[in-house]
Amino acid sequence: MLARDEMKRYYVIGTMRDLKRKDKLVEAAGDAYGKTLSLLTLDVCSDESVKQCVDSIKDRHIDILINNAGVGLVGPVEALSLDEMKQVFKTNFYGVVRMIKEVMPDMKSRRSGHIIVISSVLGLHGVAFNDVYSASKFATEGLCEGLAIQLMNFNVNVSMIEPGPVNTEFEMKLMIEVSKKEFVGADPETLDHFRTCYLPTQVNLFQGLGQTPEDIARVTKKVIESPQPPFRNLTNPLYTPIVALKYADETGSLSVHTFYHMLYNLGGVMHVTVRIMKFLSFGWLRRRAISPT
Numbered sequence: 001m002l003a004r005d006e007m008k009r010y011y012v013i014g015t016m017r018d019l020k021r022k023d024k025l026v027e028a029a030g031d032a033y034g035k036t037l038s039l040l041t042l043d044v045c046s047d048e049s050v051k052q053c054v055d056s057i058k059d060r061h062i063d064i065l066i067n068n069a070g071v072g073l074v075g076p077v078e079a080l081s082l083d084e085m086k087q088v089f090k091t092n093f094y095g096v097v098r099m100i101k102e103v104m105p106d107m108k109s110r111r112s113g114h115i116i117v118i119s120s121v122l123g124l125h126g127v128a129f130n131d132v133y134s135a136s137k138f139a140t141e142g143l144c145e146g147l148a149i150q151l152m153n154f155n156v157n158v159s160m161i162e163p164g165p166v167n168t169e170f171e172m173k174l175m176i177e178v179s180k181k182e183f184v185g186a187d188p189e190t191l192d193h194f195r196t197c198y199l200p201t202q203v204n205l206f207q208g209l210g211q212t213p214e215d216i217a218r219v220t221k222k223v224i225e226s227p228q229p230p231f232r233n234l235t236n237p238l239y240t241p242i243v244a245l246k247y248a249d250e251t252g253s254l255s256v257h258t259f260y261h262m263l264y265n266l267g268g269v270m271h272v273t274v275r276i277m278k279f280l281s282f283g284w285l286r287r288r289a290i291s292p293t
């Protein structure tokens with residue numbers, strides 16, 4: 001979307017771990033590829049790869065850094081290995097830290113720049129069976145909230161993009177993982193809740209509330225082009241009331257109990273609930289931003 005900007009205001013360097021898989025992206029880029037878009041190899045989990053990538057850019061000059069790489073992990077915590085959990089943090093948290101450490105000092109010395117992180121609504125509230133993924137996004141939110149304050153002195157902006165469900169390969173990859181796993185270590189009751197409450201609810205949420213990658217790109221472009229880019233940016237207005245629960249009751253009871261009922265009591269009628277939410281939020285709610293009131 002940025003590379004195809006009509007006014008050609010952007011030169012985009014897209015990155016991927018394996019350039020052999022670039023065909024779909026090149027096809028989507030059309031004429032922009034080779035003109036306003038080029039591709040580089042990057043693994044956010046490797047110091048060497050990150051350094052090589054940034055060093056290969058002319059004068060290491062990056063005006064806008066978009067951290068998008070992320071991996072998911074679902075299942076009962078007691079059935080997940082610490083190695084699996086560390087891999088989530090290595091990508092979702094330390095990957096962002098590594099990129100920021102490499103790019104931010106140049107932005108500070110130029111006194112100009114914008115760091116964008118594709119976070120998640122799960123970086124704002126926890127969801128059962130997504131505990132570790134959610135923790136990795138909370139960690140990233142905390143890191144960036146601190147940086148946003150410090151970097152104001154250097155005219156460098158920090159913005160979080162917080163999507164709800166997005167129909168990408170993300171969920172499919174998770175479902176493939178789930179179908180292969182036996183979740184050894186979880187008791188039968190918890191496993192039953194995971195399989196009969198959580199998984200069907202997820203499918204309903206993705207079908208009912210899922211946005212497209214283009215929706216997320218549009219929000220991100222708007223944030224980039226804003227004269228005063230907001231720090232938090234929910235992409236899906238249907239989520240505004242859900243996130244607002246946290247601000248409405250500082251004890252946390254309201255959000256914890258609401259999520260409990262959504263998962264265990266409303267799971268079976270989630271598709272109806274989603275339709276009602278869509279209906280109620282059409283129009284005025286779609287234009288509202290989240291606020292403490």
Ligand SMILES: NC(=O)c1ccc[n+]([C@@H]2O[C@H](COP(=O)([O-])OP(=O)(O)OC[C@H]3O[C@@H](n4cnc5c(N)ncnc54)[C@H](OP(=O)(O)O)[C@@H]3O)[C@@H](O)[C@H]2O)c1
Pocket residue numbers: 016017018042043044045067068069070071091095118119120121162163164165166167168169170171173
């Ligand atoms: N889909 C959703 O519902 C959803 C909702 C909220 C937030 N998000 C966030 O949105 C971002 C994009 O996810 P997506 O939905 O587009 O999922 P996706 O289709 O699975 O894309 C994730 C991307 O991250 C890349 N990646 C993973 N590990 C990497 C590493 N070590 N170095 C470089 N790249 C790496 C993957 O590359 P490979 O192809 O090489 O694996 C893939 O291109 C993630 O941060 C995710 O947490 C997604």
